[in-house]
Amino acid sequence: MEFQSCVKILNEWDIVAVRQLGRNVAKELHFGIVDQARITTAISELARNIFLYAGQGQVCIEKDFKDGKTGLKIIAKDNGPGIQDIRKVMEDGFSTSGGLGAGLPGVKRLMDEFDIDSKLNEGTTVITTKWLR
Ligand SMILES: Nc1ncnc2c1ncn2[C@@H]1O[C@H](COP(=O)(O)OP(=O)(O)OP(=O)(O)O)[C@@H](O)[C@H]1O
Ligand SMILES: [Mg+2]
Numbered sequence: 001m002e003f004q005s006c007v008k009i010l011n012e013w014d015i016v017a018v019r020q021l022g023r024n025v026a027k028e029l030h031f032g033i034v035d036q037a038r039i040t041t042a043i044s045e046l047a048r049n050i051f052l053y054a055g056q057g058q059v060c061i062e063k064d065f066k067d068g069k070t071g072l073k074i075i076a077k078d079n080g081p082g083i084q085d086i087r088k089v090m091e092d093g094f095s096t097s098g099g100l101g102a103g104l105p106g107v108k109r110l111m112d113e114f115d116i117d118s119k120l121n122e123g124t125t126v127i128t129t130k131w132l133r
């Protein structure tokens with residue numbers, strides 16, 4: 001791993017900070033303006049979920065070089081309440097908070113690879129990657 005930087009999510013300012021970090025790394029990797037927007041939106045959604053549902057956690061941004069490809073990887077991790085039914089939260093419109101329920105399915109659509117792992121009372125980890133093309 002060439003580069004990894006993490007931001008602890010404790011308050012709403014941290015969401016802004018990790019979004020900015022993600023934009024800077026995306027620029028360094030020469031992602032275009034549209035992909036930069038996709039990446040920063042995904043980061044915001046994941047950080048906001050941590051803040052709202054787990055209270056705190058962290059979001060790490062990694063540069064990923066695999067099989068001659070260049071990517072930006074987001075790792076969002078918390079030790080919050082976890083998600084009961086992952087299949088359900090990946091459907092558009094499912095929310096336990098009166099939100100749009102567009103966050104996680106949206107992140108999956110915006111990025112190229114998406115993986116979610118969650119255990120009740122243990123926490124949630126989302127790992128998602130965008131490849132440069
Ligand atoms: N980190 C997390 N820990 C625990 N539960 C989570 C976490 N992230 C998401 N969830 C659960 O998954 C549901 C769906 O999340 P999603 O981001 O897709 O929609 P939302 O946050 O409810 O609404 P929106 O993001 O559109 O404002 C949430 O309502 C919440 O119950
Ligand atoms: Mg959300």
